Amino acid sequence: MVITKSFNNLDADKQKRILNAALKEFSENGYDKASTNRIVKEAGIGKGMLFYYFKNKEELYYYLINYAVDMMTNEYFSLIDMKEPDFIERLKKSVQVKIAFYADNPHVNNFLGALFLTDKLELSADLETRFEEMQRLGFSILYADIDHSLFREDIDVDKAFQLIRWSIEGYQNELINKFKGQKVTSIDMDPVLEEFDEYLNIFKTSFYKQEGDTQ
Amino acid sequence: MVITKSFNNLDADKQKRILNAALKEFSENGYDKASTNRIVKEAGIGKGMLFYYFKNKEELYYYLINYAVDMMTNEYFSLIDMKEPDFIERLKKSVQVKIAFYADNPHVNNFLGALFLTDKLELSADLETRFEEMQRLGFSILYADIDHSLFREDIDVDKAFQLIRWSIEGYQNELINKFKGQKVTSIDMDPVLEEFDEYLNIFKTSFYKQEGDTQ
DNA sequence: TTTTGGTTGACCAGAGTGGTCTATTGGTGG
DNA sequence: CCACCAATAGACCACTCTGGTCAACCAAAA
Secondary structure: OOOOHHHHOOOHHHHHHHHHHHHHHHHHHHHHHOOHHHHHHHHOOOHHHHHHHOOOHHHHHHHHHHHHHHHHHHHHHHHOOOOOOOHHHHHHHHHHHHHHHHHHOOOHHHHHHHHHHOOHHHOOHHHHHHHHHHHHHHHHHHHOOOOHHHEOOOOOHHHHHHHHHHHHHHHHHHHHHHOOOOOHHHOOHHHHHHHHHHHHHHHHHHHEOOOOOOO | OOOOHHHHOOOHHHHHHHHHHHHHHHHHHHHHHOOHHHHHHHHOOOHHHHHHHOOOHHHHHHHHHHHHHHHHHHHHHHHOOOOOOOHHHHHHHHHHHHHHHHHHOOOHHHHHHHHHHOOHHHOOHHHHHHHHHHHHHHHHHHHOOOOHHHEOOOOOHHHHHHHHHHHHHHHHHHHHHHOOOOOHHHOOHHHHHHHHHHHHHHHHHHHEOOOOOOO
């Protein structure tokens, strides 16, 4: 990564404004159709500055990939308790972390998601391995050292993992759609988390061994 | 809807090529950023023809909305067996219908999905009501006359519906991603449907009353 | 031979593209 | 007070792409 010293010396707020604007633009339109004009307008800076901070569109894009991967690993993954052996409990906590992360970085997830769907052939080898490492890390953070014995004997645990994960994703998307346009910080999360718990408890009562079950 | 007689008299293949190209372009880029140039290239027709068939971009878009809603109601919803009282069984069948529908109309779902997320303020009142009716129909096709008594007493049936629906959506997305770029017709669906059944059977064993349960 | 419906792509004005550069600001050191 | 310099804005550049038009062409019918 080239220096971009000038950008790194900016006050944190401005940095974030620019990065969020750029992440949003790229994740919504893809590399080619992303517009630097829209980025500077959204970020509230002059056109010249973007190319003062980053030598061109491409370098900005690479910077964003590094940034997004860093944020994901340091501000999200690292906060999840991998000691928790109960899959559903671990998920409950990870979702709370995710909400806080999303409030600060509303576009990092979408950006990385779009990057995942993109043909990565054109990425530098270094970036690609970093990205793949991040994916592996995300995987193990969800599944490593999970206590399989909590699940009923008559259901396939790996498939159950998937079902639970997909359900959470679906619930998330529904929330994002429902609260579209509202500031995350302005939303009262308590009833949301409560409802979320109810959903997960259904999985607990139906996928887990119940007290009194013959082992 | 304006006549567009010239377009309706085209042979069915060409119509479909044009409609599919347009549906794809609009669903991937939204109305403003959709390009008529890309549509005609993808459809394999001259630029002039598009504006010979449709008077302008806007009319094409409205035609597509009508078309997509029609297809959805007549070629998809109408083929689903609403007599089946078992929620999961009904879903199993509806997914098979959906796969066949998707093979013929790979972009209708995405187009309507994008339309749903769009701010519908700008749509004509007529189109909007048609669209909403379609949504209501889709809802009742899934949920009407479902036998709730199949479910265990200790879980919230409506929430269970959601969990199952989200799981199916997640599985679908995974498939779409996995087979991205391949022609749907070239895919061997048997193992897919088998795996799909296994997932749904997990729900059956865990959400439904089991034989021997005290009622 | 003329007419007619279908078809193409060159072409248009205007908007948008990534990127450059000049002019200006405000602060700092001498 | 001057000289310097990093930071900043946005007018501007050549170029591409936009939705839409239109003259020319073609095959078949009359």
